[in-house]
Amino acid sequence: MMNIHIDIADNAAELGKRAAKKIAVLLNDAIREKGSARMILSTGASQFETLGALVKEDVDWSKVEMFHLDEYVGLDESHPASFRKYLKERFVSKVSLKAAWFVENEECLASLSKELRRDRIDVGVIGIGENGHVAFNDPPADFDTDEAYKVVTLDTRCRMQQVGEGWFGSIDEVPEKAITMCVKEILSAEHIVSAVPHGVKAEAIYNTITKPVNPAVPATILKTHPDWNLFIDRESAAKLLGM
Numbered sequence: 001m002m003n004i005h006i007d008i009a010d011n012a013a014e015l016g017k018r019a020a021k022k023i024a025v026l027l028n029d030a031i032r033e034k035g036s037a038r039m040i041l042s043t044g045a046s047q048f049e050t051l052g053a054l055v056k057e058d059v060d061w062s063k064v065e066m067f068h069l070d071e072y073v074g075l076d077e078s079h080p081a082s083f084r085k086y087l088k089e090r091f092v093s094k095v096s097l098k099a100a101w102f103v104e105n106e107e108c109l110a111s112l113s114k115e116l117r118r119d120r121i122d123v124g125v126i127g128i129g130e131n132g133h134v135a136f137n138d139p140p141a142d143f144d145t146d147e148a149y150k151v152v153t154l155d156t157r158c159r160m161q162q163v164g165e166g167w168f169g170s171i172d173e174v175p176e177k178a179i180t181m182c183v184k185e186i187l188s189a190e191h192i193v194s195a196v197p198h199g200v201k202a203e204a205i206y207n208t209i210t211k212p213v214n215p216a217v218p219a220t221i222l223k224t225h226p227d228w229n230l231f232i233d234r235e236s237a238a239k240l241l242g243m
Contacts, residue, residue: 005229006209008237012197016049019195019231023050023123024057026191030122031063036098038065038119040181040189041091042127042135043083045165050125050195050231051090061095067116069126069186070136071103073151073177081167081174103179106151113148116185124189128196130164131157132204132217136180141218148185154178164200183221191227194219199235206239 007022009015023039030037041051068087077084084102092100101115126134133139138155159174168174186192196205208219222228234241 003226003228004223005227007229007231008241009197009231009233012049012233012235015195015197015231015233016051016053019050019125019193019229020053020057022229022231023054023125023193024059026123026193027059027064030190031060036063036065037122038067040067040069040121040124040126040186041087042069042125042195043086044127044129046127046197046201047125047195048090049197055091055094059095061097064095064097065099066092066097066101067112067121067181068100068102070178070180072175073106073179075175081162103149106179109149109179116148121189122191124186124192126186126189126192126194126222128194128201128204128208128219128222129158130161130200130204131155132207132219133158134183134186134218134222136178137183137218139218140215141183141221143183143215143221145182146184147182149179149181151177152180161200183218187221187225189225191229192222192225193229193231194222195231196236197231197233199238201232201236202239205232205236209240 027037071083075082136152138158159171162168162174163171207217211217213220
C-alpha cells in the first residue's frame with residue numbers, strides 16, 4: 001500500500017528546513033526507541049539546503065551512524081565533485097557522529113555491505129535526479145538485484161546534470177562509472193525522505209508521481225515504500241501543479 005506524504009514549500013530554503021525537521025524527528029524517534037539511529041545520506045546541489053538545516057537540528061549525533069549512498073569510480077577525494085569530500089565538508093565535520101561509513105572504492109564494498117546490513121536503516125535521505133534516478137540507479141534501473149552496492153555505467157543525462165550543477169567543466173570530465181547503493185537496499189530503510197527542489201527537477205517529479213512504477217523512471221519505485229516523505233518546492237512542483 002502506497003503511503004506518500006508530499007510537502008510543497010514556497011522555495012528551496014523553506015523546503016530544506018522542513019525536510020531537515022522531518023529527518024530529525026525520525027532520527028530522534030529511533031534513538032528513543034532503541035538508543036541509536038542509522039541513516040543514509042544523499043549528495044548533490046539539491047541537498048544543500050536540507051543538509052545546511054539538518055546540522056542545526058537538535059539531534060544527539062553521537063548516537064547516529066551515517067552511510068554514504070554513492071560515489072564515482074576512480075575519482076580522488078580531493079576532486080570538488082567527490083561525494084566523500086561533499087559529505088565530510090557539509091555534514092560529518094559539523095556534527096559528532098557515532099560513525100560515518102563511506103564508499104571508498106570497489107574493494108571496500110563487501111565490508112561496507114556487511115556493516116550496512118548489521119542493523120536496520122532508520123532514515124534514507126534519497127534525492128531524485130533530473131533523469132528520475134535514485135542514487136546512481138539510472139534508467140532503466142535494476143529493481144531486482146539483491147546486492148547492497150554495485151558498479152554502474154552512468155547515462156548521458158545523468159553526467160550532463162553533474163556538469164550543469166558545476167561539479168565538472170564538461171561531460172568528458174565526468175566519470176562514466178560509479179558505485180551506487182542498489183534499489184532494494186534503499187527501499188529497506190524504515191523511512192525515506194526525499195528533498196527535491198528547483199525547476200530542473202520538475203519533469204522528474206511529474207513523471208515520478210504520475211507514471212506507473214517502472215525502471216524507466218527509477219524514482220517511481222519510491223511509491224511502493226510504506227513511508228515515503230517527498231519535499232518539493234513551487235519550482236520542482238510546477239508541472240505537477242499544472243496538471
